[in-house]
Amino acid sequence: MRVVLAGGGTAGHIEPALALADALREQDPAIGITCLGTERGLETRLVPERGYELALVPAVPLPRSLTPKLLTVPGRLAGAISTAAGILDQVRADVLVGFGGYVATPAYLAARRRGVPIVVHEANPRPGLANRLGARLTDHVFTGHPDTPLPNAQYIGIPLRRQIAGMDRLSLGDKARSYFGLESDRVTLLVFGGSQGARSINKAALAAAPRLRAAGVQVLHVIGPKNTVEVEPPPGDPQYVILPYIDRMDLAYAAADLVLCRSGAITCAELTAVGLPAAYVPLPHGNGEQRLNAQPIVQAGGGIMIDDADLSAEWITATLLPILNDPERVVAMSEAASRMGRADADATLARKVLEIVSR
Template sequence: MRVVLAGGGTAGHIEPALALADALRRNDPNVGIVCLGTERGLETRLVPQRGYELALIPPVPLPRTLTPQLLSVPGRLRGAINAAAAVLDQARADILVGFGGYVATPGYLAARKRKVPIIVHEANPKPGLANKLGARFTDHVAVSHADSPLPNPTFVGIPLRREISTLDRLAMGDKARSYFGLLPDLPTLLIFGGSQGARSLNQAAVAAAPYFRQAGIQVLHIVGPKNNEQPEPVSGGPQYVTIPYCDRMDLAYAAADMAMCRAGAMTCAELAAVALPAAYVPLPIGNGEQRLNAEPIVAAGGGLLVDNADLTPEWIVQNVLPVLGDPGRVAAMSEAAGRMGRRDADVALAQMVYDVVRSAGTAR
């Protein structure tokens, strides 16, 4: 079987595509996999790191909604469609699986042109333009929110990296805390804001550092590579460990009893899968999708939710510290978060790929 994956741009598009690729390769080491991308996206680093072939096509910024403007984008879109079609031809693709973003639009249009079966995967509650378009060309739409507005939705969740989806936080806890220089027996808060950090989270958390120490809570804070916020060093007492970047998020999750973070689709899916409760601080831009990502988990009892403008040291003291100081509440929130998670979305989406290819009779 030969599969082309279209999921470039951001980690939220790329990581689920690579998780699917890993699941397909586990089933069949000889499966052919090519990832579509552009030179602007993180895929230029992430895809080769994971050992997959990357085929670059021209980037084409598009309007955010389905308007006549889409049809007025001239030669660049046509060129990107032709480039994507050439990749499909060269790969002798049996199927294209798209995950949204700029690279998915020419991928969908090229697959339709070549009569290659399409699967659309939508991670967000509000679909973007590319997946709204792609869903018009197929009956096979995989979603991560059961009430997705896309047609013909099949709930599968978000495919996750195996080191996350198979993580046993309790079994790995002591090893993980030792890895980061933390003590094994103190309540631990993990703070992170994505790969680049989040200034508002950093500032509020650092300002609350004295209160963490007073409450006997240690902190692992991933501040981001371009940020340097850190509290004044204090000898003795609970640790406040700051690191610029973490390439072992599985260990960071295992070290923690609770997180404080943004609410991107991947973040919410990973935290729910590993049953880690969180105080979610949605990014205050875009179409409000981060709040929508976190709301079901919070409504189920698996987290807290605070607007970015309301995140202050005082809010942390009044809301986060009481949770970490109550082991029974932490355990209840962990169980609630875990009930909202799905660890086998990669397997479910891989099975969908096999079913579509088999029904289409395109496998060579």
């Protein structure tokens, strides 16, 4: 069987595609997998690192809505479709699975032209243009959010790395805290702002460091690879560990009792899959989908939410610190978050893809 995966640009498109690739290989190691991407996306690094073949298609940025601006890109889009169709021919694709992003639009149209079955997965509550187009070309549409407005959509969750979705967070706790130089018996707050960090979260957490320490809370703070800290908390106990980036997010989750973070689709899916409660700070820009990502979790009791403009050291002290110092509430929030999680979306989507090809 030959499977082509189309999802590029951001980790939100690439990671679910790679999680599906891993799940397909686990069910049948003989499956051939090719990932489509563009030369400008993170896939040029992430896909080869995971050991999968990457084929490049010209990037054709499209408007976010169906407007007359679409008429300005037919030439470039036609070239990208031809390139994608050539790749489908070359690998003799049995199915195309798209996750959105620049590469998905030409991939969907090429698959339609070649008669290759199309599967669409949309991680966000508000689907992008590529997946809205793809959903019109197939009956096989799956979503990571229960309220995503796409035709024929079936909610299955977001495919996640097995390293995270399959871990036992509680049993790894002591090992994980030791890995980061933290003490095993202290309440731990994990702070991060997505893959690139978030300055507002960094600023508020660092300003709250003295009060967190005074209350006996240790902190693991991922500031982002391009961010700097003007004044670091002085050495001492409890620990306040600052890192630019973490490769082992599974261990970061296992080390934590509570998280302060953005609410991207992947972040929300990972935290609920491992049963980790969070204080979500939705990105204040964009189309508001980060708020929609966190809302069901908060409503179920698995987290709380604070607007970016209202986040401060004082809010952390007044709102987050009492939660950290209430073990029963943390446990209740953990259980609520876990009930919202879908840890098996990778295997579920893999089974669906195999069934579609077999039919």
